[in-house]
Amino acid sequence: EPEVTQTPSHQVTQMGQEVILRCVPISNHLYFYWYRQILGQKVEFLVSFYNNEISEKSEIFDDQFSVERPDGSNFTLKIRSTKLEDSAMYFCASSEAHWEELFFGEGSRLTVL
Amino acid sequence: DQQVKQNSPSLSVQEGRISILNCDYTNSMFDYFLWYKKYPAEGPTFLISISSIKDKNEDGRFTVFLNKSAKHLSLHIVPSQPGDSAVYFCAASERTSYDKVIFGPGTSLSVIP
Numbered sequence: 263e264p265e266v267t268q269t270p271s272h273q274v275t276q277m278g279q280e281v282i283l284r285c286v287p288i289s290n291h292l293y294f295y296w297y298r299q300i301l302g303q304k305v306e307f308l309v310s311f312y313n314n315e316i317s318e319k320s321e322i323f324d325d326q327f328s329v330e331r332p333d334g335s336n337f338t339l340k341i342r343s344t345k346l347e348d349s350a351m352y353f354c355a356s357s358e359a360h361w362e363e364l365f366f367g368e369g370s371r372l373t374v375l
Numbered sequence: 376d377q378q379v380k381q382n383s384p385s386l387s388v389q390e391g392r393i394s395i396l397n398c399d400y401t402n403s404m405f406d407y408f409l410w411y412k413k414y415p416a417e418g419p420t421f422l423i424s425i426s427s428i429k430d431k432n433e434d435g436r437f438t439v440f441l442n443k444s445a446k447h448l449s450l451h452i453v454p455s456q457p458g459d460s461a462v463y464f465c466a467a468s469e470r471t472s473y474d475k476v477i478f479g480p481g482t483s484l485s486v487i488p
Contacts, residue, residue, distance in 0.1 A: 266418070297478075304480040305419065305464060318475050353418045363409065364476065366418030 264288045268354050268367035275344055275374055283339045283370045285354030294337045295355040295364060296329065298322070305353070311337065344374045378402045379467050379479040387485045394452040396482050398465030401446065405467040409476065410439060410450045413462045422463075423450070455486045 267286045275281050287294050296308040309319040311329055328340045337356075341348055351371050355364040380399045388394045398408075406427040411419035425432040425439045425448065432439050438451045452459055465479040 268418075305478040307475045307477070310475060320475070355418070363421040363424060364419075365421065366411075368416070368418050 264365075266354055266356055266365050266367035268352075268370050270370055271368070272371045273373070275372070277346055277374055278343050281341045281344055281348075281372060283341075283352050283354075283372070285337045285339070285367055286335055287337055287354070287356030288365055289335075291356035291358050291365070293317075293357045293359070294329075294331070295357075296339045297353045297355065297366075298350040299353065299369075300347075300350040308339070308352075341372075344372075346374050348372060349374045377480075378405075379465055379477050381463075381465055381479040381482045383482050384480070385483040385485070387487060388455045390457055390486055390488050391454045394450075394455045394459065394484055394486065396450040396452075396463050396465070396484065398448045398450075398479055399446055400448075400467050402467070402469070402477075403446065404469045405477075407468045408439070408441060408448050409466040409468075410437075411464040411466060411478075412459075413464060413481070419464055452484075455484075457486045457488050460484055460486045 269284045294311040297305050299305045307320050309323045309329055310317045326342045331337050351369040353369045354367045357364045378401050409424040410422040412422050413419045423434050423437050423439050425441050430441050441448045462481040462483045464481045466476045468476040
């Protein structure tokens with residue numbers, strides 16, 4: 263069964279460092295998303311991406327965050343200068359149609375020290 | 376702002392019995408509702424959805440009921456199995472306006488053998 267894959271599964275970084283989280287969405291999907299879940303809190307929407315551009319983003323997705331699809335298969339989330347409060351599990355998701363059933367990856371746990 | 380609420384953080388049910396997970400929403404523009412299941416250290420998995428034109432959708436052991444006037448939906452699992460033990464997220468979207476999917480905080484279900 264096709265699946266969304268994410269790397270790394272766990273990354274530890276120092277505050278102020280740049281982090282790139284990678285995702286390979288399901289191949290025939292056209293819509294891509296990043297969500298995050300801070301430990302003990304709810305799953306929060308960050309950004310959606312379609313046709314090589316951001317279609318929507320939340321208040322969390324400030325100038326420190328960026329997304330791109332550099333090579334037609336990977337979908338990346340970059341955090342330019344990490345803060346302690348960026349520590350969370352980051353989930354990538356993809357879907358065939360906009361906001362239809364999302365298929366999630368297993369998540370990348372980011373720990374900022 | 377909590378547009379999607381799941382007021383029970385946890386629920387315990389005996390194996391074989393019915394599990395009922397509840398969800399309330401505040402945005403009357405939501406017209407598409409989804410349930411996701413999440414195991415520890417994994418991404419959310421889509422379970423079942425319902426459009427606002429329906430009041431019930433069934434898929435095997437899972438049934439979702441929608442009461443638009445009460446802005447309430449529920450997920451019924453019958454019979455409950457130990458493998459159903461997971462966190463269940465209710466989610467909602469304004470599909471017609473392509474708004475983002477908003478997740479509730481989740482309910483942790485434990486099915487006791």
